[in-house]
Amino acid sequence: MTLSMDGMRDIPAGSMPKTGPPPGAGLSDWVGRKETVTGCVPVTSAIAIHATLSRPYLDCPAAGDPMPALWHWYAFPSAVGTCDLAADGHPRLGGFLPPVPYERRMWASGRLQFLGDLVVGEEIEKTSTITSIEEKSGSAGGMVFVEVEHELRGRRGLAVRESQTIVYLPIAPEFSPPPRKMAPTRDLVIDIRQPVSTALLFRYSAITFNAHRIHYDLPYARQVEHYPGLVVHGPLQANLLLAEATAWKGRRPDRFSFRGVHPMFQGADIHLRATQAGTGRLDMCTVAAAGHICMQSKAEWED
Template identity: 40%
Template sequence: MDLDIDHLRSWIGREDSASEVLSPSLVHQFNATFDRTSGEAPGDIAPLLIHFCLAQPAVQTAGLGPDGHAARGGFLPPVPLPRRMWAGGEFTFQGDIRIGEEVRRVSTVRDVVLKQGRTGPLCFVTVNHEVTSDGRPVLNERQDIVYREAQNVAGMKTTPAPATVGDDVMQITPSAAYLFRYSAMTFNGHRIHYDKDYVRDVEGYPGLIVHGPLQATLLCQFAADLKERAPKTFRFRSLSTIFDTADFTVNAQTEGETMKLWTAQLGGPVAMEATAAW
């Protein structure tokens, strides 16, 4: 497939923005989804990474592509490769979002790069998100998105080594209800997270896929719980896929003022690895 990288790079510099007031009801739903407790009254500090549920793009249903994502060529460049995945990113925390404040997101396409992978071309799109709460800078996020050719996992011939177990471990059951709740909160229409027939018959996967942002949220919250305070920076990258076919673990290993974290399906390889720093 020929990709016109010059045309795709013309999207660099494009911006998108939106704002939303963080309500106590959304925090209540967020805590219920993650089986957590926190303050839910106006003025209380919001849970880490709840910004994924706020000010998200809301494309009309008629404007969605066959995979449930927004059709190509709006804010993000129209990369013609069929599979779009969240490859990783980094957060720098500058302050706290508080319940009842207006959260504003300003997103900018920073780079578009074409590379050649083992299975074909890969197109990486880097997006920067600046998040403010009642006008105060609270978070800067770099998001790495990768586009690639379709690949049926059943045809993969390599079997990565199983992940090690961390010093601290939490086990999660990725039920269909759990994944659907998170999709609903983040207004994510991507069918791989809730439509089992689609993900199996069209994309060739054995089960529903656990969201990258959901894994990042679990890892970041786990780090903050263990350290008893939010990190200053949190960076991560996705290495493999977690399906709803078995439980997965959230792992941590403290190394001084940094913490290594990772997720892995039971008996499977590392799915997402992360580093939190204070």
């Protein structure tokens, strides 16, 4: 299995538990751990999110308006104090998430089902459950997969079911990218050029309250995590793809999934591409300047 979604941020949370299973517990003791937090996307945040994602042909949603799909990611900024951040800028582990003994953390994939709309300004309740923890060995050494299920509810009830796979790896002494998979160039129904500036990376880190240094600290990214450049956030890529899918169909999909296959680095413009697979599905990807896929995704509509 290719593991390459470097830069995917840790699970957002409105609050972080102070304690986990007792000292000496194994990673498997975190399975079944659950937390419920509340959050909100107020009007001021909606304005910042809309400005960051740069959809000038759309009006910014106002108080009481439905939020675009995936905007629930911005409702739960981490409440961890700066003094409690690890050297990489992530919150230290051992609260809700298990204390995995590897330095590199990646949000490798996600699967979402949209059951209803969440709206700007409403209180959103998120219940998160760690459903599995699996330890494996790969070419870079040990690795740990953590599966987390989320349910999000607004005033109208259950709106989103989401599953996230987080992967933990040791930091290798040098960057060793996975094999490149070239992107489609024919039968495209979407082919959008997307500029990715350092300002965009900064703004996206800001709206997600994500301090992971690989997105804004070039010396750290190169010298500590051994990347060739600043890493483009995985959630940013997913959000850009889903926005294009929504614009193409005229409404958000009922299901959306994504998986990182190669890290994306800031520099030249990227492309957002899609091919149609039947009447109710788009196969989508982000494409680096060299022509290879960085994120694969699938958007599906039931009718």
